[in-house]
Amino acid sequence: MNIVKDLLTINPYSRPGTKLGKVTKIAVHYVGNPGTTMQANRDYFESLKTGKRNKAGQLIYASSHYIIGLDGEVIQCIPETEISYATNQANPYSISIECCHPAADGKFTAAAERSMVVLCADLCKRYKLDPLRDIIRHYDVTGKCCPKYYVDHPEAYEAMRQRVRGLMGLGIDTTIDVVRRHGDCYTVAMQCKDKPVIYPGTAGVVTVCPPFPHAGGWRANIVAIGRPGESTGIYTRLPDQGEADGVLRFEFKIVE
Numbered sequence: 071m072n073i074v075k076d077l078l079t080i081n082p083y084s085r086p087g088t089k090l091g092k093v094t095k096i097a098v099h100y101v102g103n104p105g106t107t108m109q110a111n112r113d114y115f116e117s118l119k120t121g122k123r124n125k126a127g128q129l130i131y132a133s134s135h136y137i138i139g140l141d142g143e144v145i146q147c148i149p150e151t152e153i154s155y156a157t158n159q160a161n162p163y164s165i166s167i168e169c170c171h172p173a174a175d176g177k178f179t180a181a182a183e184r185s186m187v188v189l190c191a192d193l194c195k196r197y198k199l200d201p202l203r204d205i206i207r208h209y210d211v212t213g214k215c216c217p218k219y220y221v222d223h224p225e226a227y228e229a230m231r232q233r234v235r236g237l238m239g240l241g242i243d244t245t246i247d248v249v250r251r252h253g254d255c256y257t258v259a260m261q262c263k264d265k266p267v268i269y270p271g272t273a274g275v276v277t278v279c280p281p282f283p284h285a286g287g288w289r290a291n292i293v294a295i296g297r298p299g300e301s302t303g304i305y306t307r308l309p310d311q312g313e314a315d316g317v318l319r320f321e322f323k324i325v326e
């Protein structure tokens with residue numbers, strides 16, 4: 071995943087430079103300001119260095135390690151070795167992710183949520199965390215309604231964490247688009263213990279044959295049955311994830 075590094079200046083209000091202890095949680099947030107961009111939120115954190123005050127006259131302390139934009143782009147504001155001011159008492163042991171959203175209900179765009187899943191999976195792998203236990207909401211720490219959509223819709227929050235788990239538990243050899251002609255077959259290789267679930271997002275474009283064991287992992291043949299110009303996302307999930315949303319792994323496109 072492409073992450074733009076645009077670190078804040080060290081200052082008492084948004085990047086104190088305090089060393090982060092052992093990372094045991096990933097805290098997700100929404101920016102709470104509908105329609106604002108990733109860069110605008112990053113620049114807001116930077117602007118706090120002059121010592122801004124809220125309406126009550128109190129100094130504002132705020133920041134986040136990462137911010138995800140409306141189109142799924144990601145910026146890093148604080149090194150992972152330092153604390154952010156995002157999650158109150160959890161700041162000393164957590165990495166924070168703020169996410170932009172188009173409307174007041176706080177629902178993330180599909181692209182932003184996908185980046186959240188990929189970023190969380192990467193962090194959970196590197197810090198040896200369990201996504202179902204160690205990805206937390208700001209709400210779980212302070213009771214604040216953040217991220218609003220995941221507080222109002224706990225099932226959407228659970229689905230996101232399941233997608234992280236599904237991504238971490240299933241290695242796949244294909245990450246870029248697959249382009250084939252009608253009738254052609256493509257074989258995808260997957261690494262996981264039990265037989266994975268792999269399926270297309272759009273019907274009528276490909277036939278995904280049942281996975282078969284191969285070389286300690288699994289393989290599945292995907293046959294292009296659609297017309298030129300048609301395409302579909304290919305999704306995977308772990309066998310014990312029931313009907314949970316799968317993770318989009320790559321696009322399958324059909325050409326002349």
Ligand SMILES: [Zn+2]
Nearest residue numbers: 099100208216
């Ligand atoms: Zn928050």
